[in-house]
Amino acid sequence: MAVYTEVSDEELEEFVAGYDLGAVVSCKGIAEGVENSNFLLQTETGTFILTLYEKRVDPDDLPFFIGLMEHLAQRGLACPTPIHGRDGRALRELCGRPAAIVTFLQGMWPRRVAVEHCAQLGEVMARMHLAGADYPLVRPNNLSVAGWRPLLAASAHGADDVKPGLGEYLEAELEEIEEGWPADLPSGVIHADLFPDNVFFLGKQISGIIDFYFACTDAFAYDIGICLNAWCFEPDGSFNITKARSMLSAYRRVRPITDEELRALPLLARGAAMRFLLTRLYDWLHTPPGAYVKRKDPLEYLHKLRFHQGLSGPGAYGLD
Amino acid sequence: MAVYTEVSDEELEEFVAGYDLGAVVSCKGIAEGVENSNFLLQTETGTFILTLYEKRVDPDDLPFFIGLMEHLAQRGLACPTPIHGRDGRALRELCGRPAAIVTFLQGMWPRRVAVEHCAQLGEVMARMHLAGADYPLVRPNNLSVAGWRPLLAASAHGADDVKPGLGEYLEAELEEIEEGWPADLPSGVIHADLFPDNVFFLGKQISGIIDFYFACTDAFAYDIGICLNAWCFEPDGSFNITKARSMLSAYRRVRPITDEELRALPLLARGAAMRFLLTRLYDWLHTPPGAYVKRKDPLEYLHKLRFHQGLSGPGAYGLD
Numbered sequence A, B: 001m002a003v004y005t006e007v008s009d010e011e012l013e014e015f016v017a018g019y020d021l022g023a024v025v026s027c028k029g030i031a032e033g034v035e036n037s038n039f040l041l042q043t044e045t046g047t048f049i050l051t052l053y054e055k056r057v058d059p060d061d062l063p064f065f066i067g068l069m070e071h072l073a074q075r076g077l078a079c080p081t082p083i084h085g086r087d088g089r090a091l092r093e094l095c096g097r098p099a100a101i102v103t104f105l106q107g108m109w110p111r112r113v114a115v116e117h118c119a120q121l122g123e124v125m126a127r128m129h130l131a132g133a134d135y136p137l138v139r140p141n142n143l144s145v146a147g148w149r150p151l152l153a154a155s156a157h158g159a160d161d162v163k164p165g166l167g168e169y170l171e172a173e174l175e176e177i178e179e180g181w182p183a184d185l186p187s188g189v190i191h192a193d194l195f196p197d198n199v200f201f202l203g204k205q206i207s208g209i210i211d212f213y214f215a216c217t218d219a220f221a222y223d224i225g226i227c228l229n230a231w232c233f234e235p236d237g238s239f240n241i242t243k244a245r246s247m248l249s250a251y252r253r254v255r256p257i258t259d260e261e262l263r264a265l266p267l268l269a270r271g272a273a274m275r276f277l278l279t280r281l282y283d284w285l286h287t288p289p290g291a292y293v294k295r296k297d298p299l300e301y302l303h304k305l306r307f308h309q310g311l312s313g314p315g316a317y318g319l320d
Helices: A009-016 A059-074 A115-131 A145-162 A166-180 A220-231 A241-254 A259-286 A299-309 B009-016 B059-074 B115-131 B145-162 B166-180 B220-231 B241-254 B259-286 B299-309
Strands: A024-029 A037-043 A046-052 A092-094 A097-103 A187-190 A199-202 A205-209 A216-219 B024-029 B037-043 B046-052 B092-094 B097-103 B187-190 B199-202 B205-209 B216-219
Touching (some): A059 A115, A115 A187, A115 A199, A115 A220, A115 A241, A145 A166, A145 A259, A166 A259, A216 A259, A220 A259, A259 A299, B009 B024, B009 B092, B115 B187, B145 B259, B166 B259, B166 B299, B216 B220, B259 B299
Antiparallel strands (some): A024 A037, A037 A046, A046 A097, A092 A097, A187 A216, A199 A205, B046 B097, B092 B097, B187 B216, B199 B205
């Protein structure tokens, strides 16, 4: 649940006057997303999303994110397209914050993930990886393996309150992941946060991918690992191999997965589980009780981490 | 900040299929309002507001509210018009809650109230009072004078923690208000919650009035008293007599204010201040600290209550 910044009607009108969008007709704060303030903006010419970037987003990263959406949209990927102001800039300022207007995408994210959703996701994720290949900017993934030890250290004091023995378990697990972490896998731009609520569907077709604010340059297969965690576990915790197979098969039809990537997949998925476990644990321990933010359960990802840890190979993901 | 109920895409599609609105194209929770869950719904045929009525609204009152919006809209007042399902019903059910779809109104509510806003408000409020004259349903105002003593009793234990001496002051003040409360003033349907965030403007023109979920049958002048409090005080606490005069003059041009109403106005405004002070005080003392609701400061209304208490007559509102 979001909207942190209240934008006055006067400030908004002045801001929108800097674009060729006509006058503001309506603007409503959206109760989704937790990182930024998002508004559904209607002007005389159409519907848009207005985003004010709050303090969890580093302003230095914004040109990478905005430029990436523009790059991918130009290559036909359904994602928000940044709108340029009369001054040519897509990244501007409102209420003392960096702000951007992007196109509005139709569709809804799936509350209950079906096999067909996973197949669509695999295909579009692969197309996104290919479309980003010639994106000139680079952004290191500061939430990959090198970032996890400091994150764990920042939460070590409270880990055992969340679950007895959790601190020690994560310490040992992290050591194994660090040792085995693969180098030199095929890399490029990855989304790095491709959860169901960032993927819109109209019927069973993907109508858009949103929220590129964790996008970075990293191994493509790590993006796949994130999606195995986010899309292929059932609410009861069981792993749905049919969903995984559909996602991976559809992905492969667009961009072949190398043998090296396949072999690395269990460890990458394990690392992806570690990443979300650690950020959720950090937020769990550092969010003041009165804050207007719903905290996500870190232990959901402990369960996923253990699943991948117990695998002997990528066959468990339904691949031949 | 709202949206309490998460609606799945499947439930939503099935619900909307009960209307002649075409398929769902998008649905976003709106981060405004605290009583209900509101969504901005786009279908193939247009933009609408979907509301799920949460537990603070009595289901038995919903036919009054829904019927009133329909009645007023038919008489040309800019307010949401309930959409009827194929079965003829405007009040239906979604996710186990009463739910309705109403038309979407363009416009934005004024964050900084100007004199012109107050003049527009006076005119449209008077038109609303006239348009409601032949509305056949009746709903007693359970938040008028008879409801204040039980509200005060429910907060008496904590009033002095909010401000020392507050409990005793309110007790004495309530006694005076009860004694002087006028009977037999011109009555009909009033909005009873006509704060700036319930009034949309396009430029300086009102484009719509929303949120009729406190509407009831009561003295018209009590609605005026509520608006004097909600629109005519500056952020620094000073009373802006120019705003009050503009509002009342514009109101009178549409519906004359009787001498009896005029004389009663200071006490009605005082009562209106008491009403919002008491509900805010109640919420202040009874909202758990972790709740996703922003509590409003009750003492803002103590200041307004004292202002009206000190008046010798309605001249302070700028009337001749």
